[in-house]
Amino acid sequence: MVRIKQVAEDLYLLRMDDTRVKYFEAVWEIPEGITYNAYLLKTDDGAVLFDTWKQNYEEEFVEALSSLTDPKEIRHIVVHHMEPDHSGTLPKVLELSENKADVWGHSFSKRLIEGLYGISPAFNAIKDGDTLEIGGRKLVFVQAPWLHWPETIVTYMPDEGILLTGDIFGGYSIPNGTFDDEADVENYLHFSKKYVITVIGHYKDKIAKNLGKLEQLNIAPKMILPAHGILWRKNPQRIVQAYLDWGEGKPQKGKVVVVYTSMYRFVEKAIKIAVAELEAQGYKPVVHKIVDDYHSSLADILSDVADSEAIVFGTETYESDAFPYAEFILNEMIKKVEYEKPLLLIAIFGWAAAAGKKLRSTIEKTSFDLVDVVEFKGLVTPESETRIKKSVKDLGAVLRP
Secondary structure, three states: OEEEEEEEOOEEEEEEEEOOOOEEOOOEEOOOOEEEEEEEEEEOOEEEEEOOOOHHHHHHHHHHHHOOOOHHHEEEEEOOOOOHHHHOOHHHHHHHOOOOOEEEEOHHHHHHHHHHHOOOOOEEEOOOOOEEEEOOEEEEEEEOOOOOOOOOEEEEEOOOOEEEEEOOOOOOOOOOOOEOOOOOHHHHHHHHHHHHHHHHHHHOHHHHHHHHHHHHOOOOOOEEEEOOOOEEOOOHHHHHHHHHHHHHOOOOOOEEEEEEEOOOOHHHHHHHHHHHHHHHOOOEEEEEEEEOOEEOOHHHHHHHHHOOOEEEEEEEEEOOEEOHHHHHHHHHHHHHOOOOOEEEEEEEEOOOOOHHHHHHHHHOOOOOEEEEEEEEEOOOOHHHHHHHHHHHHHHHHHHOO
């Protein structure tokens, strides 16, 4: 679905609601869908286009854009970020502008345009504080590298207090409104956290650094316009603070994430004991599992780890090694959500132990605080049950010393 809406004086949103995509970047499960937000500023001296859409929607983008202006009237195109979900229709727009439009972006974006699309448009490489003035409107550019590609930039319109941010402050889902005062923000923030963790999580330490940079430049936006999801005008500081909290892994009180793999439900039996003990201690376990008839979403697992107080991780030995999915999930946790959070490992084996030793070695090299490794053979015996309950209590002692 295409949505066109005026969001400020002479500034228009061009939004595509993508319900076709199932895996963002071909990795992250997003049954909730996603939007692509581009913006057009119209002035008496010509138009400025901020980003485009995914190439799959080239025809729809051209139609939407042409309903607002003749593409030949576009004088400048600002590229906040060259990922193809925002630049896919850039070559077509340049063609329709008869190459009269020049491109503004990070110097690295020029190389990406040439590499991804085989074209070399007129290009202006921006540095922090560079400005573009057109039709009485002023645009100020600031680099925000690694949120989440190295060439990410933002655009500030100081007279209006409007900050166009590309992927920064974006989120998954197709919101039921355009602005934060029109949509279900509480529900949306869940999808925004999931977006931040999966897409930006590997560079989460850059969040506070880049947002601090904006603060140092006295950029305090009255309105935030990202390239995905909700636009913020009622309370833009809310999404700013949320990004800072997710970047540092600020926990929800009492939330413990339980992640386990279980081929034949032996691990599951052990995990149920751990979950019951967590509940008895007043915690709120959030359970994700990989079993023979269901696989939890990796994106949801990572998102929940980000604001958890602690983690319980259960798995089994497989072919004298760690279970493949367990190792994969743990490695993704290390890449995306490695915070100083306590972690309890429960491992079960058949003829020989391996998973516990292998994963212990991996975890001990990370920021996770390995509270204990409970490893035993086969059935959950009364002795094993006692060990599990004690380890959960030890985990609680770390959280509530």
